[in-house]
Amino acid sequence: DARVTQTPRDKVTEMGQEVTMRCQPILGHNTVFWYRQTMMQGLELLAYFRNRAPLDDSGMPKDRFSAEMPDATLATLKIQPSEPRDSAVYFCASGSASGEQYFGPGTRLTVT
Amino acid sequence: AQKVTQAQTEISVVEKEDVTLDCVYETRDTTYYLFWYKQPPSGELVFLIRRNSFDEQNEISGRYSWNFQKSTSSFNFTITASQVVDSAVYFCALSRVGTSYGKLTFGQGTILTVHP
Numbered sequence: 001d002a003r004v005t006q007t008p009r010d011k012v013t014e015m016g017q018e019v020t021m022r023c024q025p026i027l028g029h030n031t032v033f034w035y036r037q038t039m040m041q042g043l044e045l046l047a048y049f050r051n052r053a054p055l056d057d058s059g060m061p062k063d064r065f066s067a068e069m070p071d072a073t074l075a076t077l078k079i080q081p082s083e084p085r086d087s088a089v090y091f092c093a094s095g096s097a098s099g100e101q102y103f104g105p106g107t108r109l110t111v112t
Numbered sequence: 113a114q115k116v117t118q119a120q121t122e123i124s125v126v127e128k129e130d131v132t133l134d135c136v137y138e139t140r141d142t143t144y145y146l147f148w149y150k151q152p153p154s155g156e157l158v159f160l161i162r163r164n165s166f167d168e169q170n171e172i173s174g175r176y177s178w179n180f181q182k183s184t185s186s187f188n189f190t191i192t193a194s195q196v197v198d199s200a201v202y203f204c205a206l207s208r209v210g211t212s213y214g215k216l217t218f219g220q221g222t223i224l225t226v227h228p
Contacts, residue, residue: 043216043218050214101214103158
């Protein structure tokens with residue numbers, strides 16, 4: 001049963017600290033998405049990659065966020081420095097060429 | 113621009129009742145995908161269905177059924193004989209087809225509570 005995995009599941013950190021979230025997409029899927037969920041904004045796309053190449057990161061604050069996909073089995077989302085307004089659940093999703101999209105369990109980030 | 117509207121913020125039903133969750137979308141594309149996801153209290157987003165805009169046939173999967181009407185830009189979801197385990201937030205979403213395919217535009221979600 002192929003699944004998207006994300007680590008860590010929960011992260012509490014202090015303002016100003018660096019946060020790195022990791023995602024392992026489903027083997028064979030060619031697209032990886034990062035979404036953020038907050039009560040105020042709902043689910044919003046931050047960035048996505050196809051065949052490891054970044055396609056769109058317009059939803060991401062460029063000054064503090066960065067997303068990379070160093071290989072086909074790992075995608076990372078980094079926040080440096082973190083701020084309290086970054087507190088949210090961050091989801092990674094893995095997409096197949098047929099258009100289906102499966103989500104990981106999410107990383108719940110709390111920045112104090 | 114694409115937009116998805118789920119007008120029902122919260123719905124409360126008693127077990128075994130049927131319930132329909134509404135979804136209306138806006139897009140200028142002639143081809144697109146529509147999705148429904150379930151987010152139970154555990155927080156995961158569970159894929160339920162993907163529908164291609166070419167295919168207007170209704171679909172049934174167990175107690176779940178989906179009614180896609182392109183003429184009214186709606187993709188409604190019905191749960192028959194609801195159960196307590198159906199309690200969750202349900203999201204409708206839309207994505208493009210083609211080079212920009214994949215990125216989802218979500219509705220705000222409908223919170224469904226099924227009481228025993």
